[in-house]
Amino acid sequence: MAIRAEGTRSGADAWERNSRTREARERVIKFLLTACAYLSIFTTFGIVIVLFEETSRFFLEVSPVEFLTSTQWAPPQGEFGVLPLVYGTLMATIIAIGVALPVGLLTAIYLSEYAPRGLRRWLKPVLEILAGVPTVVYGYFALTFITPYFRDSLFPSIESFNAISAGLIMGVMIIPTVASVSEDAIYAVPLSLREGAYALGATRRETATKVVVPAALSGIVAAVILGISRAIGETMIVTIAMGAQANWLGSPLDGMQAMTAYIVQVVGGETPRGSITYESIFAVGSALFLMTLALNLASYWFVRRYRETY
Amino acid sequence: MAHSGTKVGAGRREFKASVFVRYGLDRAFTTLVAGAALVGVVVLVVLLADVVRDGSSMLSLEFLTSFPSQVFPENGGIYPALIGSIWLLGLTALISVPLGVGAAVYLEEYAEDTRINRIIEINISNLAGVPSVIYGLLGLGVFVELLAPVTGGTSVLTGALTLSLLILPVIIVATREALRSIPASIREGGYALGATRWEVIRSHLLPMALPGALTGIILALSRAVGEAAPVLVVGVSLYQTYITAGLFDGYMALPTQIYDWISRPQQIFQDSAAAGIVVAMAVLLLANSFAIWLRNRYQQRS
Numbered sequence: 001m002a003i004r005a006e007g008t009r010s011g012a013d014a015w016e017r018n019s020r021t022r023e024a025r026e027r028v029i030k031f032l033l034t035a036c037a038y039l040s041i042f043t044t045f046g047i048v049i050v051l052f053e054e055t056s057r058f059f060l061e062v063s064p065v066e067f068l069t070s071t072q073w074a075p076p077q078g079e080f081g082v083l084p085l086v087y088g089t090l091m092a093t094i095i096a097i098g099v100a101l102p103v104g105l106l107t108a109i110y111l112s113e114y115a116p117r118g119l120r121r122w123l124k125p126v127l128e129i130l131a132g133v134p135t136v137v138y139g140y141f142a143l144t145f146i147t148p149y150f151r152d153s154l155f156p157s158i159e160s161f162n163a164i165s166a167g168l169i170m171g172v173m174i175i176p177t178v179a180s181v182s183e184d185a186i187y188a189v190p191l192s193l194r195e196g197a198y199a200l201g202a203t204r205r206e207t208a209t210k211v212v213v214p215a216a217l218s219g220i221v222a223a224v225i226l227g228i229s230r231a232i233g234e235t236m237i238v239t240i241a242m243g244a245q246a247n248w249l250g251s252p253l254d255g256m257q258a259m260t261a262y263i264v265q266v267v268g269g270e271t272p273r274g275s276i277t278y279e280s281i282f283a284v285g286s287a288l289f290l291m292t293l294a295l296n297l298a299s300y301w302f303v304r305r306y307r308e309t310y
Numbered sequence: 311m312a313h314s315g316t317k318v319g320a321g322r323r324e325f326k327a328s329v330f331v332r333y334g335l336d337r338a339f340t341t342l343v344a345g346a347a348l349v350g351v352v353v354l355v356v357l358l359a360d361v362v363r364d365g366s367s368m369l370s371l372e373f374l375t376s377f378p379s380q381v382f383p384e385n386g387g388i389y390p391a392l393i394g395s396i397w398l399l400g401l402t403a404l405i406s407v408p409l410g411v412g413a414a415v416y417l418e419e420y421a422e423d424t425r426i427n428r429i430i431e432i433n434i435s436n437l438a439g440v441p442s443v444i445y446g447l448l449g450l451g452v453f454v455e456l457l458a459p460v461t462g463g464t465s466v467l468t469g470a471l472t473l474s475l476l477i478l479p480v481i482i483v484a485t486r487e488a489l490r491s492i493p494a495s496i497r498e499g500g501y502a503l504g505a506t507r508w509e510v511i512r513s514h515l516l517p518m519a520l521p522g523a524l525t526g527i528i529l530a531l532s533r534a535v536g537e538a539a540p541v542l543v544v545g546v547s548l549y550q551t552y553i554t555a556g557l558f559d560g561y562m563a564l565p566t567q568i569y570d571w572i573s574r575p576q577q578i579f580q581d582s583a584a585a586g587i588v589v590a591m592a593v594l595l596l597a598n599s600f601a602i603w604l605r606n607r608y609q610q611r612s
Contacts (some may be wrong), residue, residue, distance in 0.1 A: 004597070008321070008518065020344075022506055025506075025508065026506050026507060026508055029508045030416075030420060030507075030508075031412070031413050031414035032412065033412045033420060034416055034420070035412075036408075036409050036410075036413040036429070037412075037413040037416040037417055037421070037430055038506060039409060039413065039478070039482055040413065040430060040433050040434045040437055040478065040479070041429075041430060041433060043437060043448070043475050043478070044433055044436070044437060044450075044584050046448050046452055047440065047445075047447075047448045048462070049451075049452030050447060050448050050452060051444075051447065051451075052510065054450070054451065057601075065507070069598060071443075088486060093504075102346070103346045103349050103535075105346045106342060106345075106346030106347070107343070107345045107346050107350070109343050110343035110344055110346060110347040111347065113343075113444045114340060114343055114344065117408030121606075123347055125598065125602045126350060126351050126354060127350055128598060128602075129354065129594070129595065129598050130350045130354055131528060132354070132532055132533055132536065132598060133354075133536075133591070133594065134536030134537070134538065134590055135536075135537075135538065135539075135592070136536075136538045136565045136566075136567050136568045136569050137357070137361070137536075137568075137587050137590065137591065138357075138567075138573070138586075139572065139585070140568070140572050140583055140587060141360060141361075143353075143572065144360075144364070144580060144584075144586040145356075145357075145360050155599075164397055172349075172353050175349065177348070185365060187393075203332050203333065203335075204336055204340070205332075206332070208339075209339075226439065229439050230439075232441070233439075233441025233442070233443065233444070234441070235441070235442065235443045235538075235539035236538050236539055236569065239539075239569075239570055240569065240573070244486075259537070260443050263443050263447070263543065264443070264539060264542055264543070265444075267446075267450075267542055267543045267545075268542065268548075270598070273455075281447070281489070282447060282451075285443070285444055285447045286455065286585040288444065289440065289441075289444050290438060292435065292444075293439075293440075294439055295438075295439075295440035296435075296436050297436065299439075300432065300435055300436070301507055
């Protein structure tokens with residue numbers, strides 16, 4: 001009797017010990033996993049603090065008004081008006097979107113409304129590869145293939161470094177972004193809308209362009225905004241193929257410098273830490289960060305809107 | 311009577327004409343969308359053909375096993391850059407995969423719908439859109455300067471830490487999607503047998519999510535290794551005479567080696583760049599094929 005009671009007690013003890021260690025282990029693991037998730041917050045804080053700290057030092061020497069309104073960008077001469085760099089970035093971005101918006105949207109329509117299953121299974125991976133091509137490769141292609149091609153055919157006066165080749169290739173780079181986000185939105189349009197259009201005698205094209213695309217519009221807008229944000233932040237294509245000379249109001253056939261390209265140019269040289277030039281890359285980085293942040297938030301808002309509708 | 315007869319006839323003719331036009335437009339539109347879908351394929355093929363043509367003169371086994379050379383550029387190669395990129399790949403995987411999978415498990419399996427968790431979610435989707443060169447500036451400020459005693463300044467560890475932060479959001483999103491596709495009954499079955507939350511995660515959820523998550527992780531890692539901008543900012547070597555052998559050593563990388571060659575005017579360096587690109591694209595295509603094969607196998611099973 002006594003032995004049995006003893007045995008039961010030790011069993012209960014063992015169970016309790018076991019369950020206590022299990023609980024402790026669960027708590028430790030939950031803590032570690034939570035820490036992983038919070039790392040993302042620290043990353044954002046890190047970005048903001050690093051950019052803010054160096055940028056504020058930069059603004060001790062250069063007035064923010066001059067930075068944001070002057071059209072002179074010549075760091076060696078102490079001229080720090082960011083507008084020519086913004087102009088270069090926007091020029092390349094507009095050309096890129098001119099390619100990626102039509103091609104990406106039509107690709108999305110093809111993939112979701114037209115493509116046979118087998119072909120779809122081939123095309124989507126190709127788009128993924130296109131999105132994964134290192135951007136130095138695109139830069140090389142723009143510089144050594146597209147630009148000489150343009151010089152020999154359409155634009156004999158084109159410069160070796162120019163916005164149009166860089167922009168066009170950047171457009172190809174963001175086709176997958178625009179196509180895949182648009183396709184998600186188009187795919188989310190309920191089948192009943194298509195069936196309704198067909199029942200009214202609409203053709204396939206009419207259904208796609210007059211019913212499905214308008215219904216998916218907020219998602220498509222999100223896709224385009226995301227594409228613009230990618231283009232603004234893209235670095236190596238514009239560094240390699242668009243040049244390193246700031247050029248306010250230059251033509252697309254001329255070389256110009258993008259904001260990202262300036263950052264790479266400075267880190268590639270021997271710039272002493274703490275110098276005004278060193279700090280200026282953080283000021284340009286801050287402007288870049290704010291531009292892409294605003295676009296990403298806008299895109300996030302548009303995506304949520306179509307998710308709520310359907 | 312005759313009058314209304316002609317009217318009906320005219321209406322029918324009009325209808326037929328309009329249908330004719332509409333069907334014509336439809337065929338044209340079909341061609342247009344199919345053509346648009348082919349643009350990417352065509353560019354990819356032309357690009358590959360172009361770099362293979364430019365790079366074929368430099369491509370050889372010695373190209374993979376030689377140091378780059380200023381004096382004899384025709385004998386130069388990508389050996390230190392290749393080793394550096396392998397270091398970056400390995401370290402970035404070691405750092406980013408556990409952290410990313412951990413964050414995904416927390417958000418998918420533990421997090422309740424509180425304000426702070428919603429902020430984390432929005433924050434992660436925003437981080438995914440931050441330009442890679444900005445991550446470079448973050449790495450420069452934090453890992454190169456602030457944490458220099460820990461990271462050794464411009465070391466391969468710094469490069470890998472920076473790339474890890476860059477691809478964390480992608481890994482988190484891919485892993486979360488894989489976890490979300492696991493039916494709730496698996497979790498409930500585990501709990502019913504008395505398993506704790508972590509035991510269910512470790513024994514069932516992680517193994518089941520693995521193939522799906524792995525696809526996204528491989529694509530993210532291949533993108534990280536192809537990045538030039540962030541590593542340029544955190545001080546990758548454009549030339550070094552030794553092979554990276556430890557965490558705190560300097561390092562070269564394949565994309566920045568290619569960039570360095572592109573920025574030199576002589577034709578021989580342009581050809582070297584093309585040869586380097588052929589190697590990089592071969593690795594990229596291999597990684598992508600493997601990821602796609604993995605995904606197809608996984609989709610067939612479920």
